[in-house]
Amino acid sequence: MNLLLLEEKDFIGPDTAAVSGRRFDHIKRVLKAKTGSRLSCGVVNGKMGTACITSFNADCLEMEVRLDAAPPKPLPLTLVLALPRPKMLKRIMESVTSLGVKEIYLVNSWRVEKSFWKSPVLERASLERYFRLGLEQGKDTMMPALYQKRFFSKFVREELPVIGQDSLCLTAHPKTAIVCPTSVNERTTLVIGPEGGFIDLEVKTLEAAGFDTVSIGQRILKVETATTYLISRLFT
Amino acid sequence: MNLLLLEEKDFIGPDTAAVSGRRFDHIKRVLKAKTGSRLSCGVVNGKMGTACITSFNADCLEMEVRLDAAPPKPLPLTLVLALPRPKMLKRIMESVTSLGVKEIYLVNSWRVEKSFWKSPVLERASLERYFRLGLEQGKDTMMPALYQKRFFSKFVREELPVIGQDSLCLTAHPKTAIVCPTSVNERTTLVIGPEGGFIDLEVKTLEAAGFDTVSIGQRILKVETATTYLISRLFT
Numbered sequence: 001m002n003l004l005l006l007e008e009k010d011f012i013g014p015d016t017a018a019v020s021g022r023r024f025d026h027i028k029r030v031l032k033a034k035t036g037s038r039l040s041c042g043v044v045n046g047k048m049g050t051a052c053i054t055s056f057n058a059d060c061l062e063m064e065v066r067l068d069a070a071p072p073k074p075l076p077l078t079l080v081l082a083l084p085r086p087k088m089l090k091r092i093m094e095s096v097t098s099l100g101v102k103e104i105y106l107v108n109s110w111r112v113e114k115s116f117w118k119s120p121v122l123e124r125a126s127l128e129r130y131f132r133l134g135l136e137q138g139k140d141t142m143m144p145a146l147y148q149k150r151f152f153s154k155f156v157r158e159e160l161p162v163i164g165q166d167s168l169c170l171t172a173h174p175k176t177a178i179v180c181p182t183s184v185n186e187r188t189t190l191v192i193g194p195e196g197g198f199i200d201l202e203v204k205t206l207e208a209a210g211f212d213t214v215s216i217g218q219r220i221l222k223v224e225t226a227t228t229y230l231i232s233r234l235f236t
Numbered sequence: 237m238n239l240l241l242l243e244e245k246d247f248i249g250p251d252t253a254a255v256s257g258r259r260f261d262h263i264k265r266v267l268k269a270k271t272g273s274r275l276s277c278g279v280v281n282g283k284m285g286t287a288c289i290t291s292f293n294a295d296c297l298e299m300e301v302r303l304d305a306a307p308p309k310p311l312p313l314t315l316v317l318a319l320p321r322p323k324m325l326k327r328i329m330e331s332v333t334s335l336g337v338k339e340i341y342l343v344n345s346w347r348v349e350k351s352f353w354k355s356p357v358l359e360r361a362s363l364e365r366y367f368r369l370g371l372e373q374g375k376d377t378m379m380p381a382l383y384q385k386r387f388f389s390k391f392v393r394e395e396l397p398v399i400g401q402d403s404l405c406l407t408a409h410p411k412t413a414i415v416c417p418t419s420v421n422e423r424t425t426l427v428i429g430p431e432g433g434f435i436d437l438e439v440k441t442l443e444a445a446g447f448d449t450v451s452i453g454q455r456i457l458k459v460e461t462a463t464t465y466l467i468s469r470l471f472t
Contacts, residue, residue, distance in 0.1 A: 002456045072454045095461045138455040182472045183418060218308045219374040220238045225331045225464050232468035236418045 001026050003139040004041040004051055005132055006065065017051065020060035027053075027061065041065060042141035044132075071141045075100040075235055076187040078163055082109040082194035083148075084223050086119040090130050092224055097134025097144055099231050105163070107149045107156075109202055111194040122148065156205050164189040169211040172230055173203055180214040183236045190230060195223055237262050239375040240277040240287055241368055242301065253287065256296035263289075263297065277301060278377035280368075307377040311336040311471055312423040314399055318345040318430035319384075320459050322355040326366050328460055333370025333380055335467050341399070343385045343392075345438055347430040358384065392441050400425035405447040408466055409439055416450040419472045426466060431459055 004027070010017040019027070027033045035056050041063075042048035049067035083106045084092060096104065108117070120126055131143050149155040167187035172180065174197060191211055198206070203213055221229060240263070246253040255263070263269045271292050277299075278284035285303035319342045320328060332340065344353070356362055367379050385391040403423035408416065410433060427447055434442070439449055457465060 095458065098455060098457055098461060099465075100455060137458060140455070219334060219336060219376070221334055222331065222373060225334060228461050228464040229335075229468040232465040233472065236469065 001031070001136045002040065003048070003136050003141075004039050005136050005141065006041055006043050006051075008043065011065075012062070015065050016054075016062060017065050018060055018062045024060055028056075039063075040139060041067075042071060042135075042139075043067060044135075044141055045143055046141055047071070048139070048141055072100065072139070074102040074142060075231065076167075076185075077101055077231065077235070078103040078105070078167065078189040079227070080105040080107060080160070080163075080189065080191040081223070081227070082107055082192065082198070083112045083116050084194065085113070085116055086121040088222075088224050089116075089119070089121050092227055093127060093130035093146075094134040094137065095224070095228055096231070097131045097140075098138035099228065100138065100140065101231070102142060102144045104144055104146045105149055105155075106146065108152045109194050110152075110199045111196045117150065152202065153205060156202075156209050160189075160191075160206075160209050160211075164210060169209075171198070171203060171206045171211045171213045172216065172226060173198060173213045174215050174220045175203075176213045176215045178212070178214050180216055180230060180233055182233050184234045185236065188234055190234070192223060192227055192230070237267070237372045238276065239284070239372050239377075240275050241372050241377065242277055242279050242287075244279065247301075248298070251301050252290075252298060253301050254296055254298045260296055264292075275299075276375060277303075278307060278371075278375075279303060280371075280377055281379055282377055283307070284375070284377055308336065308375065310338040310378060311467065312403075312421075313337055313467065313471070314339040314341070314403065314425040315463070316341040316343060316396070316399075316425065316427040317459070317463070318343055318428065318434070319348045319352050320430065321349070321352055322357040324458075324460050325352075325355070325357050328463055329363060329366035329382075330370040330373070331460070331464055332467070333367045333376075334374030335370075335464065336374060336376065337467070338378060338380045340380055340382045341385055341391075342382065344388045345430050346388075346435045347432045353386065388438065389441060392438075392445050396425075396427075396442075396445050396447075400446060405445075407434070407439060407442045407447045407449045408452065408462060409434060409449045410451050410456045411439075412449045412451045414448070414450050416452055416466060416469055418469050420470045421472065424470055426470070428459060428463055428466070 037053045039051045041051040047067035048069045051063040051065050053063050055062045167189045169189050171191040273289045275287045277287040283303035284305045287299040287301045289299050291298045403425045405425045407427040
């Protein structure tokens with residue numbers, strides 16, 4: 001936890017907040033903070049600043065909060081991800097949030113197992129838990145928006161061209177010799193397939209929607225590794 | 237499994253191999269291969285090529301193997317990592333192997349929990365399992381070399397300057413404004429700290445050994461994410 005993420009409901013006065021539960025435990029046991037300690041903090045979808053601990057009780061602490069800084073700039077990236085298996089989804093949601101991604105589409109595809117769509121990880125409260133962990137890690141306050149799309153063709157044909165408008169549109173796919181560009185640093189819509197990759201028909205549907213197929217070279221990476229790798233490559 | 241990794245002992249003839257166990261299960265259930273199917277294959281620390289399945293039995297399969305290609309070029313990177321917690325270590329070993337890293341040092345540091353050094357993951361057979369998974373993922377045959385260094389100061393003062401000779405020497409550390417260079421593409425020795433980072437004294441010891449301290453910008457990433465992010469940034 002590099003940033004203590006506060007919510008409006010944590011505030012007990014205009015500049016005073018009280019925290020218990022998971023965040024309290026972390027501040028006490030891992031950060032070993034005491035009365036008078038200062039922590040980086042921020043309000044969900046709001047400003048960032050400093051919290052000074054004013055009292056430390058058995059199961060909660062109070063702090064004086066000063067919010068005077070803007071959160072870091074979001075990445076100009078829309079990430080479209082074939083739904084990964086639940087365990088990997090958790091880690092990817094946390095890591096891409098820590099990297100500054102603010103717009104995520106989870107889509108179906110031929111090689112996505114149907115059971116993945118029934119995972120409780122996809123419930124809003126669960127996803128928000130991983131977003132929060134990512135924001136606390138990356139020192140940010142702005143929650144990503146996430147959309148779930150169960151119909152690949154309909155989504156790619158009707159919605160994706162609008163989503164990708166005025167942006168560089170890329171599909172990451174191992175089976176091409178064209179290598180993903182580096183240091184793009186402009187608005188990008190990046191589509192990443194499932195383990196095993198998109199099937200040819202899906203790649204063609206994406207190409208028809210204006211998405212160039214690019215690879216990361218000779219090696220094939222797990223979705224989790226590829227996602228971080230591509231984000232790092234595109235934005236420097 | 238994007239590449240079937242064979243060992244010398246799998247060969248039952250000069251160009252014939254037999255495979256059972258985990259690899260057999262994967263080929264049968266996940267890849268759904270049949271007699272006549274062709275698979276990418278390679279021999280540990282040797283050449284790559286194609287395996288054609290000649291017979292499929294209840295618990296093993298035989299194949300004709302043709303080895304005619306060299307494995308991909310290794311990354312010109314020596315990775316020095318403060319020992320991560322065992323669960324994360326497994327994933328990092330697999331992902332950096334899939335990325336082409338061939339030289340890894342696991343080192344102690346102030347914020348590494350002592351118990352991590354007792355983890356069975358550190359045993360050679362266990363580490364090799366994750367290297368194998370990484371090679372199968374990234375389509376490579378060359379096993380990384382891994383060294384474990386329990387004494388930070390001694391290692392950094394006496395061994396690291398020799399290891400880093402004729403290479404770009406970097407320590408990734410969040411608390412600096414100097415941002416890690418991109419597309420270096422030359423021999424690099426990269427040191428990455430533990431969760432929570434190196435302590436100041438450790439950073440100074442590394443600086444005295446010739447290692448420049450660089451960050452990845454305003455955001456702070458988990459070691460796992462940072463490792464992939466930095467490798468992608470340095471080598472394009």
